[in-house]
Amino acid sequence: MAILCDRNTRLLVQGLGRMGQFHARLSIEYGTQVVGGVVPGKGGQTIEGLPVFDSVRQAVKQTGANASVIFVPPPGAADAILEAADAGLDLSVCITEGIPALDMLRAKNALRGCSTRLVGPNCPGVVTPEQCRIGIMPATITRPGPVGVVSRSGTLTYEAVDQLTRLGIGQSTCIGIGGDSVVGTTFVDVLSLFEADPETKAVVLIGEIGGTAEETAAAFIQAHMKTPVVAFIAGQNAPPGKRMGHAGAIIAGGQGRASDKIEALEAAGVAVAGSPAEIGETLAKQVPGLAS
Amino acid sequence: MNVHEYQAKDLLREFGVAVPPGRLATTPAEAEAVARDLDAETVVVKAQVHAGGRGKAGGIKLAGSADEAKRRASEILGMTLRSAQTGPEGKAVRKVYVETGSAIAQELYLGIVLDRAEEKIAVIASTEGGVEIEKVAARSPERILTVTIDPNVGLQPYQVRQVGFSLGLDIDRVRQLQAFLGGLYRLFIEKDASLAEINPLVLTEGGELIALDAKLNFDDNALYRHPEIAALRDPEEEDPREREAREIDLSYVGLDGDIGCMVNGAGLAMATLDMIQHCGGRPANFLDAGGTADKEKVKEAFKLILRDPNVKAILVNIFGGIVRCDLIAEGVAAAAGELGLEVPLVVRLQGTKAEQGRRILADSGLDITPAETLRDAGEKAVAAARGAGG
Numbered sequence: 001m002a003i004l005c006d007r008n009t010r011l012l013v014q015g016l017g018r019m020g021q022f023h024a025r026l027s028i029e030y031g032t033q034v035v036g037g038v039v040p041g042k043g044g045q046t047i048e049g050l051p052v053f054d055s056v057r058q059a060v061k062q063t064g065a066n067a068s069v070i071f072v073p074p075p076g077a078a079d080a081i082l083e084a085a086d087a088g089l090d091l092s093v094c095i096t097e098g099i100p101a102l103d104m105l106r107a108k109n110a111l112r113g114c115s116t117r118l119v120g121p122n123c124p125g126v127v128t129p130e131q132c133r134i135g136i137m138p139a140t141i142t143r144p145g146p147v148g149v150v151s152r153s154g155t156l157t158y159e160a161v162d163q164l165t166r167l168g169i170g171q172s173t174c175i176g177i178g179g180d181s182v183v184g185t186t187f188v189d190v191l192s193l194f195e196a197d198p199e200t201k202a203v204v205l206i207g208e209i210g211g212t213a214e215e216t217a218a219a220f221i222q223a224h225m226k227t228p229v230v231a232f233i234a235g236q237n238a239p240p241g242k243r244m245g246h247a248g249a250i251i252a253g254g255q256g257r258a259s260d261k262i263e264a265l266e267a268a269g270v271a272v273a274g275s276p277a278e279i280g281e282t283l284a285k286q287v288p289g290l291a292s
Numbered sequence: 293m294n295v296h297e298y299q300a301k302d303l304l305r306e307f308g309v310a311v312p313p314g315r316l317a318t319t320p321a322e323a324e325a326v327a328r329d330l331d332a333e334t335v336v337v338k339a340q341v342h343a344g345g346r347g348k349a350g351g352i353k354l355a356g357s358a359d360e361a362k363r364r365a366s367e368i369l370g371m372t373l374r375s376a377q378t379g380p381e382g383k384a385v386r387k388v389y390v391e392t393g394s395a396i397a398q399e400l401y402l403g404i405v406l407d408r409a410e411e412k413i414a415v416i417a418s419t420e421g422g423v424e425i426e427k428v429a430a431r432s433p434e435r436i437l438t439v440t441i442d443p444n445v446g447l448q449p450y451q452v453r454q455v456g457f458s459l460g461l462d463i464d465r466v467r468q469l470q471a472f473l474g475g476l477y478r479l480f481i482e483k484d485a486s487l488a489e490i491n492p493l494v495l496t497e498g499g500e501l502i503a504l505d506a507k508l509n510f511d512d513n514a515l516y517r518h519p520e521i522a523a524l525r526d527p528e529e530e531d532p533r534e535r536e537a538r539e540i541d542l543s544y545v546g547l548d549g550d551i552g553c554m555v556n557g558a559g560l561a562m563a564t565l566d567m568i569q570h571c572g573g574r575p576a577n578f579l580d581a582g583g584t585a586d587k588e589k590v591k592e593a594f595k596l597i598l599r600d601p602n603v604k605a606i607l608v609n610i611f612g613g614i615v616r617c618d619l620i621a622e623g624v625a626a627a628a629g630e631l632g633l634e635v636p637l638v639v640r641l642q643g644t645k646a647e648q649g650r651r652i653l654a655d656s657g658l659d660i661t662p663a664e665t666l667r668d669a670g671e672k673a674v675a676a677a678r679g680a681g682g
Contacts, residue, residue, distance in 0.1 A: 074516070098513045100511055100514035109411065141643065154557045156562075182408065234559050235565075236569070238578075244545060276563035
């Protein structure tokens with residue numbers, strides 16, 4: 001089993017520009033059921049072999065899609081998220097980087113109480129190995145297995161997954177939740193899904209400086225999780241007041257430091273890797289028998 | 293993006309938020325003219341730099357006449373202002389703001405920020421004005437009121453009353469606050485601010501609420517729809533290398549070590565700095581080449597890294613997802629060749645087209661140390677920097 005997506009997921013691509021087309025093709029090659037695209041004004045056309053629709057509602061009606069991946073540029077991305085929710089999709093994964101924070105704030109508040117789960121924005125997406133690839137991850141480095149991976153970063157997720165795969169440890173689902181200040185799905189959301197998934201035997205959590213998401217995750221792990229969790233926090237040596245690429249990665253007013261996050265996680269019984277090269281090894285040591 | 297106090301106050305005026313009369317001056321003579329026009333008993337001459345703590349650092353001075361304003365301006369203009377927020381190197385003062393002095397009865401604090409934890413907008417108010425709000429939060433958190441605003445509903449009059457009464461204001465002042473805070477909130481929303489801070493908000497002896505200082509930060513991601521805000525950027529206030537990086541769409545932060553870094557992705561870039569430190573070395577910079585890194589961009593990134601005279605070795609760490617390692621390798625080979633690279637170079641390529649990338653580097657005839665894993669890369673880079681440092 002897996003979380004969020006599997007071989008039955010029927011995926012739409014919102015925004016079929018160069019990036020959208022390229023990654024739609026890779027997802028199809030990986031075996032994902034990509035059933036159509038949405039580009040307002042191009043309804044009726046075929047792009048990359050996919051039927052294109054003017055709206056998400058039309059696409060859902062014609063294809064039975066239940067998920068979407070969003071490659072719409074920043075000015076229209078929040079609108080695309082709200083359209084996906086309006087059409088009643090179960091899952092919408094927004095890859096777009098650089099969405100204005102207030103746009104996301106409004107969208108996030110509008111999504112409350114609605115059945116659509118948003119992952120991202122500014123995230124690499126979701127991969128359930130050998131079943132479904134949504135987004136831009138290099139799925140070839142994944143392998144099926146018992147470990148859930150959740151991360152705020154893109155390429156650091158690949159690094160962690162690669163370390164696991166090299167040790168023969170496979171993954172149930174790999175999720176990048178995104179590096180922005182406001183994201184649709186939080187660490188806690190994903191941790192509770194992994195905890196409920198009988199086939200996820202351990203979780204790797206990759207956090208970074210800025211905000212308090214890791215501290216909140218630590219409290220959740222302590223109170224609600226039996227599944228063992230191993231973590232790494234990036235940005236241990238970042239100077240205060242400087243934004244390290246991600247909008248969320250800034251140490252402000254003494255908050256968001258890596259040391260505080262590590263302390264909170266360790267207090268919750270989470271083994272935290274001392275260096276980014278030891279993520280896989282730390283898991284293998286803490287939870288033996290995961291390799292296959 | 294940060295703006296100066298004088299720019300922030302212009303925006304506040306535009307949104308009906310009360311500020312003292314004042315104007316910008318770049319020479320002592322201009323300051324004198326502004327003071328004469330203001331025709332006030334006291335004027336304040338304020339250094340315009342992107343940093344707090346200006347008063348203690350000698351960047352804010354009172355003047356009782358236009359002539360004195362001229363003298364004060366000549367003292368402040370050209371000085372290097374050093375405060376806790378400027379770092380030891382300080383900031384050169386090129387502009388002063390001259391404004392009418394206010395008779396202060398009480399100093400308060402008022403701020404609007406995006407509340408990440410609540411995923412709402414927060415109005416923060418305190419009776420402890422004129423000091424850093426972080427210090428108040430640490431020392432006497434009970435003195436801080438936070439009112440949470442749903443961005444889809446907007447600031448409501450009762451919320452303004454909550455703020456006003458908690459600040460101890462009477463009903464007439466609370467009515468004034470409706471216009472003041474209402475204007476500040478509209479500015480925050482309409483201009484995509486990420487922080488709007490009035491510290492201190494002053495209650496004058498005449499019973500007026502007025503913004504004595506103002507700090508506005510804007511969301512970089514929203515500047516595309518606010519060209520008038522983007523135009524307020526003062527390049528003199530930015531680290532020149534960070535500015536250059538922004539212009540070529542790279543994310544760069546200068547640090548004080550000797551190993552230059554080029555990485556794709558912010559998370560992996562931070563982790564690479566951690567790896568270097570873990571191996572006993574010190575990174576010279578954070579550099580995220582982003583998802584669109586290609587040959588040209590790699591070359592520009594190398595130039596930027598090499599402009600730092602402290603760099604004794606360079607580590608390139610690429611995990612290709614969107615980014616193709618073969619294109620990166622071509623860029624690295626071209627940059628190393630054309631720029632006549634004199635420092636040792638360690639390159640780790642993984643992910644999309646990594647094999648092809650490694651072959652391109654091996655065939656380039658350049659002296660490049662390949663690395664397989666992240667640890668391997670960190671160790672080799674630290675050893676290279678030590679070797680080069682003697």
